[in-house]
Amino acid sequence: MIIITFAPNMIVLKNITKQFHQKNREITALSDVSLTVPKGKIYGVIGASGAGKSTLIRCVNLLERPTSGEVIVDGLNLIDLSPAALAKERRQIGMIFQHFNLLSSRTVSENIAFPLELDKVPKEQIQKRVAELLALVGLEDKGKDYPANLSGGQKQRVAIARTLASNPKVLLCDEATSALDPATTKSILTLLKDINKRLNITILLITHEMDVVKSICDEVAVISAGKLIEQGTVSEIFAHPKAELTREFIASSLKINIPETYMERLSPTLTADKKPLLKLEFTGQSVDDPVLSEVSRLFNLNNNIIYAQIEYAGGVKFGAMVIEVSGAQQDSLKAIAYYEEKQIKVEVLGYV
Numbered sequence: 001m002i003i004i005t006f007a008p009n010m011i012v013l014k015n016i017t018k019q020f021h022q023k024n025r026e027i028t029a030l031s032d033v034s035l036t037v038p039k040g041k042i043y044g045v046i047g048a049s050g051a052g053k054s055t056l057i058r059c060v061n062l063l064e065r066p067t068s069g070e071v072i073v074d075g076l077n078l079i080d081l082s083p084a085a086l087a088k089e090r091r092q093i094g095m096i097f098q099h100f101n102l103l104s105s106r107t108v109s110e111n112i113a114f115p116l117e118l119d120k121v122p123k124e125q126i127q128k129r130v131a132e133l134l135a136l137v138g139l140e141d142k143g144k145d146y147p148a149n150l151s152g153g154q155k156q157r158v159a160i161a162r163t164l165a166s167n168p169k170v171l172l173c174d175e176a177t178s179a180l181d182p183a184t185t186k187s188i189l190t191l192l193k194d195i196n197k198r199l200n201i202t203i204l205l206i207t208h209e210m211d212v213v214k215s216i217c218d219e220v221a222v223i224s225a226g227k228l229i230e231q232g233t234v235s236e237i238f239a240h241p242k243a244e245l246t247r248e249f250i251a252s253s254l255k256i257n258i259p260e261t262y263m264e265r266l267s268p269t270l271t272a273d274k275k276p277l278l279k280l281e282f283t284g285q286s287v288d289d290p291v292l293s294e295v296s297r298l299f300n301l302n303n304n305i306i307y308a309q310i311e312y313a314g315g316v317k318f319g320a321m322v323i324e325v326s327g328a329q330q331d332s333l334k335a336i337a338y339y340e341e342k343q344i345k346v347e348v349l350g351y352v
C-alpha cells in the first residue's frame with residue numbers, strides 16, 4: 001500500500017542555527033530560527049544588513065548547511081538526503097538573486113534554456129518551453145538579445161524565466177528587487193505575485209524594504225542579529241507590531257513629508273510663541289478611532305493637520321500624521337499621554 005501524506009506546509013525550518021568559523025572567531029549568523037511557509041503563500045523575511053537574511057534563505061536549499069536544525073521542504077527533510085537525492089530536490093527549488101546571475105555569453109533564450117539543456121530535454125521541447133516562458137515574463141521580442149543589452153528589470157525577468165524552466169514548486173528570492181528602481185521593482189513584484197497565483201508556486205523572499213512585504217507578502221518574519229524577533233500574517237504584524245524594530249520597519253515604509261516652511265521654523269525648544277509639532281503613528285485599531293476630535297474636545301486643543309498618510313497592507317490600515325497643536329502646554333502633555341494610552345506612537349518633532 002502506498003501512503004501519500006499531504007504536507008500543508010512547503011517549507012519548515014526547525015531550530016536552525018548557523019555558525020561560521022573565521023580564523024579564531026566564531027560568528028553566529030542564525031540562532032535557533034524556526035519558521036513555516038504554507039503552500040502557495042508568499043513569505044517575506046525582513047531585516048537590516050548583516051541580520052542573517054542571506055544565510056537564512058541559503059539554508060533552505062542547503063547552499064549553506066545549518067550547523068544544527070532541520071530543513072523540511074514539501075515534507076522531506078533535506079538534511080538527511082544523499083547528494084544525488086538533494087540535487088534532484090534542489091531542481092524544484094528555484095532561486096533568483098539581486099544581481100540576476102545571467103550568463104553574459106548566452107542570449108536571453110539560451111539563458112532560459114540552460115537548465116533544460118542540463119536536464120537533457122529534447123531540443124524541440126526546449127524551444128517550445130522557452131517561447132512559453134518568454135511570453136510569461138513579457139519578453140517575447142527579446143529572445144535573441146544578450147543580457148548586456150537589457151535593463152535591470154528585463155534581466156530579472158530573464159532570471160525568473162530561467163528559474164521557472166524547471167517547474168519549481170518553491171521560488172527563493174534573495175533581495176530580487178534591491179538593484180531596481182521603484183517603478184521596475186513594482187513591475188517585478190507584480191510578476192512574482194502573478195507567478196505565485198497562476199502557477200501556485202510558494203515564494204520565500206528576503207528583503208530590507210517593508211514596501212516589498214507590504215506589496216506582495218501574505219506572511220512576514222522580522223530578523224535581527226540572527227534571531228527571528230516577530231512573525232505572523234502581514235495584517236497581524238501591521239495591525240499589532242510588538243517589537244520596536246518591526247514598528248521602525250513599518251514607519252520606514254511611510255514617507256512623511258514635512259513642508260519646507262515648517263522645517264525652516266522648526267525649533268528644538270518650546271517658547272511662548274511656539275506650538276508643538278507632533279508625529280503620530282497609527283496601527284491596528286487606533287487608525288479607525290476618531291482620536292483627533294476626541295483630544296480636541298477633551299483637552300481644549302486645536303489640531304492642524306500638516307501631513308497625513310494612510311496605507312493598506314494585508315487588508316489593514318496603518319499610517320502616520322504630522323499635526324501642529326495649539327493650546328495650553330499642560331493640555332498638550334495630557335493629549336500626548338492620551339495618544340499613548342490609545343497605542344498611538346507619538347514623537348515631538350519640535351516646535352513651530
Ligand SMILES: Nc1ncnc2c1ncn2[C@@H]1O[C@H](COP(=O)(O)OP(=O)(O)OP(=O)(O)O)[C@@H](O)[C@H]1O
Binds near residue numbers: 027050055
Ligand atoms: N561565509 C561566511 N563566513 C563568515 N561569516 C559570514 C559568512 N556569511 C555570512 N557571514 C556573517 O553572518 C552574518 C549574517 O550575514 P548575512 O549575509 O546572512 O546577512 P544579511 O542580513 O543577508 O545581510 P545583507 O543584507 O547585508 O546581505 C554577518 O555577520 C556576516 O558577516
